[in-house]
Amino acid sequence: MQLMIRDQDEGALLAFVKENSGSSTATNTDGWTALHEAAYFGVLGCVMILIESKTSVLPINQTALLLAAYRGHVSCVEYLLEHGADPNICNKEREGPLFRACENKSLRMVELLLRCGASVNKTDNQGATPFHEAVRTDQLEVCEILFQAGAKISTFNIYGESAVLHRRTGWMFQCLGLPTDGATPLYEACKNDHLCTVEILLSHKADVNLPTKSGLLPIHQATQRANKQMVSMLLPLTSKKMVSSSGISPLHLAAEDGLDDILELLIRDGYDVNSQLSREHRLMYEDHRSTALYFSVCDDNLEAATILLEAGADPNLDFFNPLLIAVQKGNAELVELLLMYGHVHASLSTHKLGFPSAVLLAMNSINVLKLLLDHGCDVHPCFDCTNSRHDQNLTQTVILFQFCEAISKYSIKEPGPLISLLLDYVGHIKLCSRLLEILDGCNDRKHIKSKAGTRDHHSSLFITHYDYKTTTDRQGRHRDTR
CATH class of the missing domain: 1.25.40.20 (Ankyrin repeat-containing domain)
Known part of the structure; x- marks a missing residue:
């Protein structure tokens, strides 16, 4: 048959x-x-x-x-x-x-x-109704018919998978086309970028402040979809208190995705530019970032960073200072912008350094290093070092990582120009034994040593040895004084 x-x-x-x-x-x-x-x-x-x-x-x-x-x-x-x-x-x-x-x-x-x-409101095993399916597939006429038949527009499904998890792992559940986070039809419509469906749902008084089980709201999805018109429709109805409870602001999403126009829209509506990710959300990032400003700096987005800073963003809230991120990336424009608002001596909490953290991160970018120096970065500590040939009798252990050690460890390709630039901002100063050894391999060693007031031992002249004594400052560093 x-x-x-x-x-x-x-x-x-x-x-x-x-x-x-x-x-x-x-x-x-x-x-x-x-x-x-x-x-x-x-x-x-x-x-x-x-x-x-x-x-x-x-x-x-x-x-x-x-x-x-x-x-x-x-x-x-x-x-x-x-x-x-x-x-x-x-x-x-x-x-x-x-x-x-x-x-x-x-x-x-x-x-x-x-x-x-x-x-009309019969649910499947995942808690989805026919209305969920109509919204997901953007069927406006079907939505209207279901409305007229008594469809509940704010029905939740039963699953509790984290929306941030599926965002961070490739939207695997979204690819199935099914709501998996206790999502309402409005949330689904925003997630699938169905503007007309969102308009219909809002006209039927759909609640924009019903969160998913992970706390996310429709405005999060509208922002993520880069739909400015949809965001504008949701803003007047969305509770900032509910957004705050979610642990992540739409500002974070806009900054992360480079959505400058939506970023400005959110700021004009009063969203806090210093809002920080909740601990749960921070732990999803290896660097434990927390602010929208940090996202924009990581994205090399000068315009977004400018918008946030001009709106009052504090550049000193993150675990890693955004200035240091910009320095590490070698983005001179971002560095210059952040120096206008932040502290040039921002430090790396993960490293115990005997010299400025920004200098460590700028060693391979002379242009960025000069910017730091022009904005007052004190590089005297770079030469306040214990690695002198005459420091053989020191008994106190020095635990700070020294500038000369950094140059050796990170194999700086052209240490000569780097040291020469720093000397321009400190004048005559005694170079430690390790820096002298490093300079011995540089073609311009004579010129650089002359800046420091040190004679080149490769010449026919001998280096004049001055009497000196070793003193210890409050940080436990040893200084040579003449």
Whole structure:
């Protein structure tokens, strides 16, 4: 019979059914009868023959009605309903014919099923309703019909997977096209960038402040989708208290994705530029970032950083100072901007240094280093070092990482110009033994040593040795004094 149905050979099927009484109720390995087969392939003539032969319409794993709805065969659905098929019997996932009709974007089938008593708010195993499916697939007319039939627009599903988790791991659940976070239809519409659907939902008073189980709101998704118009629609209705409770501001998302126009829109609406990520959200980033400013600096977004700083962003709130990030990236424009608002001597809390942290990070960028120096970076500590050939009798252990050690450890390609630039800002100063050794390999060593007031030992002249004594300052550093 399967071959007859697939070939749409109604005459052969009719003759076979008449000659083989009861054969039409036999099932295959999937539990399908001939009626299931005919409904699945949408062969209305065969469906009619099998119904008239008294084949049961009751479910065997899946009803014939559900199969016809799944495949979008409206005429078969209509005929089955007229002959007693139940519009609310579901498959093992608890998906009914109405859910399938919404999935297939079949307006006529939705209307037909609703007229025949399909439950408009029936949920599947994941807590999704037909309305969720209509919103997800951006079917405005279907949404309106479901509204009129009594669909609840703020229904939650039952799953509690973190929305930030699926954001940070590639949106794996979003790719399935199903709500997985206790999301409302409005949240789903924003997530799928369906502006017109959002407008309809808002016109029906959908609540914009119902969060997902992880605390996210529709405005988070609208921002993430870079939909300025959608954000504008949600802003007047969204509670800043609810946003604060979520642990992440739309400002963070706008800054992370380089959405400068939305960033400005949010700031004008009064969103706090110094809002910090909650601990839970910070831990998702290796650098434990917390502010929108940090996101913009990491993205090399000068415009966004300018917008935030001019709006009052504090550049000293993050675990790692944004200035140091800009210095490390070698972004001179960002460094210059941040120096106007922050402290040039921002330190690395993860390193115990005997010299400015910014100098360590700028060693391979002379232009950035000069910017730091021009803005008052004190580099005298770079030469206040214990690594002198005459410091053999020191008994106190020095735990600070020294400038000369940094040059050696990080294999600076051209240490000569670096040391020469620093000397321009400190004048004559005694170079430690390690720096002298480093300079011995530089072509311009004579010029650099002359800046420091040290004679080149490669020349025919000897270095003059001055009497000196070792003193210890409050930090435990040893100084040579003449």
